[in-house]
Amino acid sequence: xxxxxxxxxxxxxxxxxxxxxxxxxxxxxxxxxxxxxxxxxxxxxxxxxxxxxxxxxxxxxxxxxxxxxxxxxxxxxxxxxxxxxxxxxxxxxxxxxxxxxxxxxxxxxxxxxxxxxxxxxxxxxxxxxxxxxxxxxxxxxxxxxxxxxxxxxxxxxxxxxxxxxxxxxxxxxxxxxxxxxxxxxxxxxxxxxxxxxxxxxxxxxxxxxxxxxxxxxxxxxxxxxxxxxxxxxxxxxxxxxxxxxxxxxxxxxxxxxxxxxxxxxxxxxxxxxxxxxxxxxxxxxxxxxxxxxxxxxxxxxxxxxxxxxxxxxxxxxxxxxxxxxxxxxxxxxxxxxxxxxxxxxxxxxxxxxxxxxxxxxxxxxxxxxxxxxxxxxxxxxxxxxxxxxxxxxxxxxxxxxxxxxxxxxxxxxxxxxxxxxxxxxxxxxxxxxxxxxxxxxxxxxxxx
Numbered sequence: 001x002x003x004x005x006x007x008x009x010x011x012x013x014x015x016x017x018x019x020x021x022x023x024x025x026x027x028x029x030x031x032x033x034x035x036x037x038x039x040x041x042x043x044x045x046x047x048x049x050x051x052x053x054x055x056x057x058x059x060x061x062x063x064x065x066x067x068x069x070x071x072x073x074x075x076x077x078x079x080x081x082x083x084x085x086x087x088x089x090x091x092x093x094x095x096x097x098x099x100x101x102x103x104x105x106x107x108x109x110x111x112x113x114x115x116x117x118x119x120x121x122x123x124x125x126x127x128x129x130x131x132x133x134x135x136x137x138x139x140x141x142x143x144x145x146x147x148x149x150x151x152x153x154x155x156x157x158x159x160x161x162x163x164x165x166x167x168x169x170x171x172x173x174x175x176x177x178x179x180x181x182x183x184x185x186x187x188x189x190x191x192x193x194x195x196x197x198x199x200x201x202x203x204x205x206x207x208x209x210x211x212x213x214x215x216x217x218x219x220x221x222x223x224x225x226x227x228x229x230x231x232x233x234x235x236x237x238x239x240x241x242x243x244x245x246x247x248x249x250x251x252x253x254x255x256x257x258x259x260x261x262x263x264x265x266x267x268x269x270x271x272x273x274x275x276x277x278x279x280x281x282x283x284x285x286x287x288x289x290x291x292x293x294x295x296x297x298x299x300x301x302x303x304x305x306x307x308x309x310x311x312x313x314x315x316x317x318x319x320x321x322x323x324x325x326x327x328x329x330x331x332x333x334x335x336x337x338x339x340x341x342x343x344x345x346x347x348x349x350x351x352x353x354x355x356x357x358x359x360x361x362x363x364x365x366x367x368x369x370x371x372x373x374x375x376x377x378x379x380x381x382x383x384x385x386x387x388x389x390x391x392x393x394x395x396x397x398x399x400x401x402x403x404x405x406x407x408x409x410x411x412x413x414x415x416x417x418x419x420x421x422x423x424x425x426x427x428x429x430x431x432x433x434x435x436x437x438x439x440x441x442x443x444x445x446x447x448x
Contacts, residue, residue, distance in 0.1 A: 061078060166301075201280075203282060
């Protein structure tokens with residue numbers, strides 16, 4: 001069987017990962033200094049904070065927050081609502097005057113929430129510069145806007161990767177892990193024609209998620225979707241039409257199953273585990289789902305980078321601080337935000353370590369990947385050196401996703417892409433429609 005393992009011996013050299021692990025203790029020592037110490041709440045606030053989160057492992061959320069309160073910090077009233085419909089429900093609460101000190105949010109909502117007065121910028125908060133400095137440079141535009149304002153704290157981060165069945169690839173005679181769109185197409189054809197799997201490629205192409213894949217596929221080909229001002233420059237790049245030709249061809253030729261327009265990630269993970277699919281593109285942490293299912297092919301599925309010499313898409317959801325006028329309350333909420341989205345008072349990645357153990361979620365900090373507790377928490381089928389490299393140099397965030405008009409564009413992408421996949425629009429018509437949707441959103445809505 002072909003060996004697709006990316007670990008390599010260093011022949012006695014001090015490789016980057018070993019060096020970073022050796023310096024982790026120094027970094028933790030600096031983080032514990034009073035000027036940098038996160039997680040110790042402002043003693044002047046003795047009330048109860050309010051936090052809102054969506055329903056991923058609510059018991060874990062409660063345990064983490066209770067642990068923070070138990071260390072002498074304020075009590076926190078945590079409310080949990082469903083992930084589906086979370087954004088409109090949150091906005092309804094905020095418009096109704098509900099004072100929420102800290103809440104989960106989608107990155108594409110962040111600047112809008114600042115502009116609406118529902119969230120506050122964090123520039124003057126103690127320790128914020130150190131938090132940003134700890135991040136991968138590639139990750140910072142999710143949390144710092146073009147004006148230099150810090151608008152959010154990480155909840156989790158992820159990169160889109162290829163989940164590939166290396167046994168199936170070997171059986172099909174494929175000796176190089178596919179990475180570009182053309183290589184993925186060729187591998188899918190080879191897997192189908194060899195009779196190994198009928199529809200080899202799966203992805204989460206429901207309407208609500210097509211916007212992420214828009215960036216995955218454009219970045220894979222070295223195409224920037226938006227410029228610094230948020231203009232849809234993808235429409236001016238002649239390579240963009242080819243991306244949509246590929247997308248349509250994958251679906252039209254049955255290389256992706258017809259049900260992929262409605263399948264949920266649980267089903268897609270199970271298709272990989274059972275051997276009904278061989279290639280799956282989604283966030284890196286879905287490897288945990290595939291392995292946990294313990295299907296006949298689960299152990300043969302590995303992660304691989306996307307994009308070749310280009311990039312894959314880096315995303316992450318965030319925490320925002322409510323815009324309260326009470327300074328002591330605000331400072332206490334900020335300490336909770338640092339604990340939940342950075343480090344605890346001892347300089348440990350307590351919350352991120354728990355999410356790593358629970359679901360393979362990552363954080364946008366270089367030190368996260370070299371932290372001994374985090375390394376122990378991650379399942380051993382993850383190559384953290386590889387994953388760190390994808391975050392640092394192999395992926396990009398899309399700064400335009402934080403612009404206030406972006407949620408309106410995001411909501412349009414699914415309809416436009418599904419029309420392409422269902423042969424109701426040509427690739428060029430799709431490019432034009434997406435560019436118009438972006439311009440209309442930026443201008444405040446479609447023009448009649």
